[in-house]
Amino acid sequence: xxxxxxxxxxxxxxxxxxMDDTGTPLGHGITNSRSNYxxxxxxxxxxxxxxxxxxxxxxxxxxxxxxxxxxxDVLYMLERHFRLAQFLVQLDNLKRLCxxxxxxxxxxxxxxxxxxxxxxTFSALKIELSKLFEPGAERKSDFxxxxxxxxYMEVAESQAAELKISSDTLINIYDKSIIEVExxxxxxxxxxxxxxxxxxxxxxxxxxxxDFGKVQAALKEVLAVELEETYVVGTGxxxxxxxxxxxxxxxEILCHGLGAHLMYPKTRTVLDIGGQDTKGIQVDESGIVVNxxxxxxCAAGCGRYLGYIADEMQLGLHELxxxxxxxxxxxxxxxxCTVFAGAELRDRLSLGEKREDIIAGLHRAIILRSMSxxxxxxxxxxxxxxxxxxxxxxxxxxxxxxxxxENYGDLKINIDPxxxxxxxxxAAEFARRAVEA
Amino acid sequence: MSTKIETPTDxxxxxxxxxxxxxxxxxxxxxxxxxxxxxxxNTANNGKKVCSTFVPGNxxxxxxxxxxxxxxxxxxxxxxxxxxQSGGMIQTAERQGHSEDVCTYVKADIGMMSKxxxxxxGKPMPNPDLLLLSYTGCFTFMKWFELLRQxxxxxxxxxxxxxxxxxxxxxxxxxxxxxxxxEEVIPALERVSGNAFDIDKLRENMRRSAQAxxxxxxxxxxxxxxxxxIDAYFGAIYYLGPIFTAFRGTQQAVDYYRVLRQEIExxxxxxxxxxxxxxxxxxxxxxxxxxGPPNWTNFREFWKMFYxxxxxxxxxxxxxxxxxxxxxFRHDADNPLESLADxxxxxxxxxxxPKRVDMLEKYVKDYEADGLLINSIKSCNSFSxxxxxxxxxxxxxxxxxxxxxxTDLVDPRxxxxxxxxxxxxxxxxxxxxxRQGNMIASAR
Numbered sequence: 001x002x003x004x005x006x007x008x009x010x011x012x013x014x015x016x017x018x019m020d021d022t023g024t025p026l027g028h029g030i031t032n033s034r035s036n037y038x039x040x041x042x043x044x045x046x047x048x049x050x051x052x053x054x055x056x057x058x059x060x061x062x063x064x065x066x067x068x069x070x071x072x073d074v075l076y077m078l079e080r081h082f083r084l085a086q087f088l089v090q091l092d093n094l095k096r097l098c099x100x101x102x103x104x105x106x107x108x109x110x111x112x113x114x115x116x117x118x119x120x121t122f123s124a125l126k127i128e129l130s131k132l133f134e135p136g137a138e139r140k141s142d143f144x145x146x147x148x149x150x151x152y153m154e155v156a157e158s159q160a161a162e163l164k165i166s167s168d169t170l171i172n173i174y175d176k177s178i179i180e181v182e183x184x185x186x187x188x189x190x191x192x193x194x195x196x197x198x199x200x201x202x203x204x205x206x207x208x209x210x211d212f213g214k215v216q217a218a219l220k221e222v223l224a225v226e227l228e229e230t231y232v233v234g235t236g237x238x239x240x241x242x243x244x245x246x247x248x249x250x251x252e253i254l255c256h257g258l259g260a261h262l263m264y265p266k267t268r269t270v271l272d273i274g275g276q277d278t279k280g281i282q283v284d285e286s287g288i289v290v291n292x293x294x295x296x297x298c299a300a301g302c303g304r305y306l307g308y309i310a311d312e313m314q315l316g317l318h319e320l321x322x323x324x325x326x327x328x329x330x331x332x333x334x335x336x337c338t339v340f341a342g343a344e345l346r347d348r349l350s351l352g353e354k355r356e357d358i359i360a361g362l363h364r365a366i367i368l369r370s371m372s373x374x375x376x377x378x379x380x381x382x383x384x385x386x387x388x389x390x391x392x393x394x395x396x397x398x399x400x401x402x403x404x405x406e407n408y409g410d411l412k413i414n415i416d417p418x419x420x421x422x423x424x425x426x427a428a429e430f431a432r433r434a435v436e437a
Numbered sequence: 438m439s440t441k442i443e444t445p446t447d448x449x450x451x452x453x454x455x456x457x458x459x460x461x462x463x464x465x466x467x468x469x470x471x472x473x474x475x476x477x478x479n480t481a482n483n484g485k486k487v488c489s490t491f492v493p494g495n496x497x498x499x500x501x502x503x504x505x506x507x508x509x510x511x512x513x514x515x516x517x518x519x520x521x522q523s524g525g526m527i528q529t530a531e532r533q534g535h536s537e538d539v540c541t542y543v544k545a546d547i548g549m550m551s552k553x554x555x556x557x558x559g560k561p562m563p564n565p566d567l568l569l570l571s572y573t574g575c576f577t578f579m580k581w582f583e584l585l586r587q588x589x590x591x592x593x594x595x596x597x598x599x600x601x602x603x604x605x606x607x608x609x610x611x612x613x614x615x616x617x618x619x620e621e622v623i624p625a626l627e628r629v630s631g632n633a634f635d636i637d638k639l640r641e642n643m644r645r646s647a648q649a650x651x652x653x654x655x656x657x658x659x660x661x662x663x664x665x666x667i668d669a670y671f672g673a674i675y676y677l678g679p680i681f682t683a684f685r686g687t688q689q690a691v692d693y694y695r696v697l698r699q700e701i702e703x704x705x706x707x708x709x710x711x712x713x714x715x716x717x718x719x720x721x722x723x724x725x726x727x728x729g730p731p732n733w734t735n736f737r738e739f740w741k742m743f744y745x746x747x748x749x750x751x752x753x754x755x756x757x758x759x760x761x762x763x764x765x766f767r768h769d770a771d772n773p774l775e776s777l778a779d780x781x782x783x784x785x786x787x788x789x790x791p792k793r794v795d796m797l798e799k800y801v802k803d804y805e806a807d808g809l810l811i812n813s814i815k816s817c818n819s820f821s822x823x824x825x826x827x828x829x830x831x832x833x834x835x836x837x838x839x840x841x842x843x844t845d846l847v848d849p850r851x852x853x854x855x856x857x858x859x860x861x862x863x864x865x866x867x868x869x870x871x872r873q874g875n876m877i878a879s880a881r
Contacts, residue, residue: 237859251863254870277856288874289867291838294860376825376841378832 002230004435005048006427007041008255009033009238012275012303012389016044017424018052018227019432023262027051028421032143036183037241041234044424046186049227053194054079056225060218068211077135077206078215081197084133086188090144091129093184095122097177105173109165117159117170124155135206140316145178191223233431235423237276250430252423253281253292259426260385261287264414268381271370271400272422273390275303278370280377287426293377301369303389305341309362312342313355320359324395327360329353334365341365360395367399371407380404383412387422391415460712462697466678469693471558473683477508478560486629489565489585492759494572494598494781498642498686498768499622503630507683508565510581514545516557518733518847526552527848540577541816541848543584550588567629568593569622574600574787575819594625598781604792606782614778639773642686646768652694653680654763659701660751661804664721666704668711670750671740674731681759686768713744722747723865726800728827729812729820730755732844735852739844742858746865750810752800754793757785764796790823794830801835807868809839815851838871840864 001020008015014033018026029047033040054075061071069077095118102114128151132139141147152174160167198216201207207215234242235255242249252272260270261283270281278301282291295302310317331353333344341362348358374380384404390396397415404411416422480487488505490496492512500507517523526548527541533551535544549555554562568582568591579595586593596617599610623634656676660669667673676697684690710718714737725743727750732739743749760766766783769776785793801809809831811824828839842860845851 237855251859251866253863254866284874286874288870290871291832291840292863292867293841294863378829 001225001227002435003049003052003227004230004428004431005045005232006255006424006429006431007044007232007234007236007242008252008421008423008427009037009041009234009236009242010274010423011237012307013420014040014044014236014238015421015424016041016048017421017428018045018048019425019428021230021432021436023429023432025425025428026055027053028418028424030142030420032145032182033238034182035179037238038243039183039185040238041242042185045232046190048424050082050190052227053190053222056222057219060222061215064214064218067214068208074207074211074215077201078194078197078219080133080135081200081204082193084130085193085197085200087129087133087144087147088126089188090181091122091126091148094148094174094177094181097180098122098173101173101176105176107169107172109169113163113165114169114173117156117163117165118173121152121155121159121170124159125151128155140318145182149174149178194219194223231431231435233427233434235427237274247434248431250427253279253294254289255423255426255430256387257281257283257289257292257426258287258429259422259424260387260414262425262429263416263419263422264383264385266383266412267385267414269374269377269379269384270422271374271380271384271386272388273303273366273370273386273396274388275307278302278373280370280374282378282381291378293373295373301366305366306362306390306393309341309345309359312345313359321363321393321395323356324360324363325398326356327354329357330364331357331361332364333358333361360399363393363395364399366390367396367403370400371403375407380408380411383414385414385416385419385422387416387419389420391419392417460700462693462700463675465689465693465696466675469679469684469689470682473507474556474558474560477506478556478558478562480506480563486566487563488567488569488626488629489582490569491572491575491578492681493574493784493786494570494596495681495685495759496569496571496622496777496781497683498639498646498773499618499626499777500569501683501686502635502638502642503626503632505567505626505630508562509682510546510585511542512682513549513557513562514542514847515733517545517549518849519736520557521734521849523548523734523847524849539816540581541846543577543581545847546581547584564589565591567591567625569596569625570594571596571598571622572781572784572787573598574784577819592625592629594621596622596781598784598787601782601788601792604789606779610782611775611778614781615774618774618777636773640770643768643770643773643776645688645691646686647770649680649685649690649694650760650762650767652698653677655698656694656701657752657756657763659705662705663724663805664708664710664718665724665749665751666701666709666711668713668718668740668744668749669756670727670731670753671736671743672711672713673750673753673756677756677759685760711749714740715744718744718747718749720747721749723808723868724749724751724804724806726751726797726804726806726809727753727755727812728797728809728824730758730814730817730846731812732814732852733847734845734849735854738854739852739857742861746862748861748865751804751806754785754796754800761785761788761796786819790827793823794827794834797827797831798834801831801837806837807872808837808864809835810864811839811841813841813843815843815845816848817846838864838867 004019006017013030015030017028020026027048029044029051031040031043058071058075061074098118102118103111156170157167160170202212233248233250234244235250235252239249256270256272260267272279277294279294281289284290306320307317310320345358485506487508488500489508489510492509497507523545527544529548529551530544556562568585570578570582573579627634657669659666679690679693710721725748761783811828813821813824832839842857
C-alpha cells in the first residue's frame with residue numbers, strides 16, 4: 001500500500017508519522033535527536049513503520065474470531081517482546097563499543113580489569129533491563145539512551161567499588177560509546193523480529209498454542225503487506241540537514257498549522273512550545289497559515305527552560321508539572337532567561353519559598369511569554385490548539401487556561417495526548433497532497 | 438522518493454557567494470566612497486577641516502559649501518561591520534563599561550576610536566574639527582556626540598529638530614530650524630572653516646542635489662515593474678551610498694545617478710531581474726516591502742536567504758532614512774535654508790507612526806507586494822518602537838501578511854542565522870500556501 005511519511009526533526013526529539021492514501025494516520029514513531037540527523041530521521045521513520053504494522057495487526061485481529069486473549073493483550077505482549085529484542089541488539093552494540101574503548105582508551109586502569117568490570121556490568125545490565133519489558137513493568141522513557149544510562153550508572157558504580165577502579169572511567173567509556181550506538185542505523189529486520197518476538201512470548205508461556213497459530217497467521221499476513229514509501233516530507237528545526245531534496249522540506253510553521261487542523265478542524269490558533277522555540281500560528285478553515293510569530297533572537301521560556309530547571313532541582317522533566325500542581329501560593333518569577341532563572345530560583349528557595357510554588361511561578365513565566373508571542377501573531381481565536389512537548393505538562397496547561405480565559409474569554413482549548421506528533425502529521429499530509437492532490 | 442527535484446538555486450546558477458556583478462555604476466560608487474576616506478585620512482597634507490555628522494539630517498550641501506570634509510561615524514560603523522570588524526570594536530567599548538543595551542553604532546564608533554581610529558582604508562582618521570548634529574529625532578545621536586565632544590573637545594553644534602507629532606511640518610517648526618541654521622550652524626561652520634557663508638555655492642550644490650534625487654527616485658520606483666530590475670533594500674543600499682554620505686550636491690553624484698538610471702532603464706527594457714551576489718535573479722517569487730535597517734554584520738548571508746528563495750524587496754523604508762525623496766521632497770535652490778529645514782524635519786524616523794503606516798501601505802499597494810517584513814533591530818528603538826502596531830495596521834489595511842525577523846545593526850552576537858532563515862523560509866512558504874489557497878478558493 002502507498003504510504004506517506006512526515007518527519008519532524010526537532011531540537012530534542014525526532015518524530016515521524018505514516019499515513020495511508022486516504023489521509024488516515026497509520027502509525028507514529030519518536031526518538032531522541034542526535035548528532036547524526038540521518039540516523040535520527042531513519043530511526044523515527046522505522047519506529048513509525050513498526051507502529052503502522054501494529055495498527056494493521058490490530059485491525060486484522062479485531063476481525064479474527066475465536067481468540068482467547070483480547071486484541072489489546074496480544075498487542076501489548078507482542079510489542080514488549082519486540083521492544084526487548086530491539087533493545088538487546090542495542091545493548092550488544094553498547095557492550096561491544098565499551099569493550100573496544102576500554103582497551104584503546106589509554107585509561108590509567110589496567111585494560112584487563114576494565115574488561116572484567118564491563119563484563120560484569122553488562123551481565124547485570126541485561127538482567128536488570130530485561131525486567132523493564134516484563135508484563136506490567138513501567139518504563140520511564142522509550143529511549144535506549146535514558147533506560148540504559150540510568151541502570152549503567154548504578155551498576156558501574158558498584159562494580160568500580162568492588163574492583164577498586166574509578167567509576168569516572170567507566171562512565172567516560174559509556175559516554176563515548178552511547179553516542180556511537182545512537183548513530184548506528186537501525187539493524188533489526190522488522191519482520192523477523194516480530195515473528196521471533198511472538199515465539200518468545202510462546203516460550204514465556206504468555207500465549208497459548210491455539211491463539212499463537214491464529215496470531216502468527218495474522219501477523220504474517222500483515223508483514224507481507226508492502227508499505228511503500230511513496231513520498232516523504234521533512235520539517236522541524238533540523239530540516240535543512242535532513243537528507244532530502246528541497247521540495248521535500250516544509251517549514252514547521254506550515255506543518256504545525258496543518259497538523260493541528262487535521263487533529264481539530266475548528267482550530268484557528270495554534271500555540272506550539274518546543275524545545276527551543278515558541279510559535280503562535282493563525283490558520284484558516286482549511287488549515288492554511290495566515291499569520292505566525294515565533295521567537296528568534298532568544299530562546300528564553302521554551303521547553304529547554306523547563307529541562308534546565310528540572311536539572312537545577314534534580315528532578316525529572318516529567319516530575320515538574322505534577323509538583324507545580326501542588327502549589328498553593330503565587331510566587332512570581334520575573335526571568336524567562338534560562339540562565340537567570342536558575343539564580344532567581346535559588347534566591348527564592350533561600351527566602352523560604354516552597355519548591356512547588358516556585359515551580360508553578362516558572363510555568364506561569366513561560367506561558368506569559370507565549371501569550372505575548374500569541375498576541376503578536378494576532379491574538380487567540382476559538383479554537384486554540386496547544387502542541388509541542390510542553391503541552392504534555394499539566395501545570396503549563398493550567399496556566400494557559402487561566403491566561404487565555406483572562407485575556408480572550410471562554411475558548412475551547414484542544415490538547416491531544418499525541419500533540420508531539422502535530423508537525424510530523426502535517427508533514428505526512430503535505431507528502432500525501434504532493435502525490436494525491 | 439522518486440520525484441525529480443530542482444532547487445531554486447539551480448535556476449540562477451551556483452548558490453556559492455560570488456562577487457556581485459559589477460556594473461559601471463557599482464565601480465563608480467566604490468571609487469567615490471573610497472575617495473572620501475582617502476581625503477579624510479589625508480588632512481595632514483590637504484589641510485582640510487573635518488565635520489562629523491549623521492546620515493539623517495545630513496547637511497552635505499552646506500558643509501561642502503564651506504569646503505569642509507564630511508565624515509559620518511554611522512557609515513564607518515557599517516563599513517566596519519561589513520568588514521567583520523565591528524564585533525571587536527563593540528566588545529572594546531563594553532570593556533570600558535558601555536552596556537550591552539546601548540546602540541551598537543555608538544559602541545562600534547567608540548571601540549574604533551579606542552583602537553586607533555583606523556578608517557576602513559587602513560589609515561588613521563583625523564580628529565573632527567566640528568561635530569554637527571543636525572537631526573535630534575534620534576535621541577541617541579545627541580548622547581553619541583556628547584561622548585565624542587568629551588573625547589575630542591572640539592566645537593559641537595546640535596540642531597534641534599521638532600518631531601512631526603501631528604504628521605506635518607508647520608511653518609513654526611520650519612522657522613525654528615531656519616533660525617538655528619542662521620544663528621548656530623552657519624556661524625559655527627564659518628568659525629571652523631575660516632570661510633564666509635556663500636549662499637550661491639549652497640544654491641549650486643542644492644541644484645545638483647535635486648538633479649541626482651530625480652534620478653534616484655526613478656531608480657527606486659523602477660521596482661514597480663514585474664519583474665523588478667532592482668532589489669530596493671539589499672541592492673538599493675549600494676545605490677544610496679553616494680547620496681546619503683559626502684556626495685549629495687556634487688557633480689560626481691549627478692553623474693553617478695545618471696549612469697545608474699541608464700543601467701536600470703536597460704534592465705527594464707530587457708525585462709531583467711535584479712543582480713544579486715548569486716547572479717541575476719531570473720525568477721521573482723515573492724515581492725516584499727521591508728521596514729527597518731538591515732543587519733550589517735551578516736549582510737550577504739541575510740541577502741542570500743532572500744534571493745535563494747526568489748524573494749526580492751520592492752520598497753523599503755530604510756532607503757529613505759537619508760531623505761524621503763520618493764514622497765516628493767527635493768532640495769530647493771530657490772529657498773535653500775527653508776528647504777534644508779524641511780529636509781531635516783522630513784527624516785523617516787521623524788515622521789509619526791500614522792505617517793509611517795501610510796507610507797508602508799502605499800508601498801504595499803503601489804509596488805504590488807506580497808507582504809511586509811520587518812527587521813526589528815535590537816539596539817535601535819528609534820526604529821523599532823511602534824513596529825508591531827505598524828505591522829498589524831498594514832495587515833488590516835492591505836490583507837498582506839506581515840512578519841518580524843529580529844537582528845541587530847552591527848553587533849554580530851545578535852544575528853542567529855539558523856533562526857532568521859527558519860523564520861524567513863516559514864514566511865515565504867506561508868505566502869506561497871496562501872496564494873495557492875486563494876487560487877483554490879477563487880476556482881470554486
